Amino acid sequence: MGAQLLYRTTRKLTLTEAGKVLLHSAKNVKQATQEAMDAVAGFGENVSGHIKMSVPTISGDLILADAVAEFCNLHPGLTVDMSLDNRFVDLVADGYDLVIRTGYLEDSSLIAR
Structure with a gap:
């Protein structure tokens, strides 16, 4: 990836700006994936x-x-x-x-x- 995602000290981990962007994008991907799965859930189950x-x-x-x-x-x-x-x-x-x-x-x- 070539970008630092975390600041690490002996006491804590903190996200860098790149880390925050990646985390936000990952959450969007997770939500979009769940919405896509919800949209097709049940297809083929209820035959009518x-x-x-x-x-x-x-x-x-x-x-x-x-x-x-x-x-x-x-x-x-x-x-x-x-x-x-x-x-x-x-x-x-x-x-x-x-x-x-x-x-x-x-x-x-x-x-x-």
């Missing part, structure tokens, strides 16, 4: 809202129904409208947030989204 989803009938009946119900029990502020349907749906026109479809992927280098 409504999800409209469409899933294949077999997957929905055998796998997803119990998993979605358990997830909703863990997050009481969440509601899910799960449509069991094998047809292709239009996400935008039908207002879906999530659509799951299963099937054979012709080219394995493609990524299904």
Whole structure:
């Protein structure tokens, strides 16, 4: 740092002007860090809202129904409208947030989204 921060005698320690500036800045950093942590605390903990989803009938009946119900029990502020349907749906026109479809992927280098 190259600056003297303390005056030291046999009886006491005293901050230099540089020490006072550093201490003030350190307190500001500590406060800003705490404010930032407080601002993001709780993100992801309180899941709430409504999800409209469409899933294949077999997957929905055998796998997803119990998993979605358990997830909703863990997050009481969440509601899910799960449509069991094998047809292709239009996400935008039908207002879906999530659509799951299963099937054979012709080219394995493609990524299904």
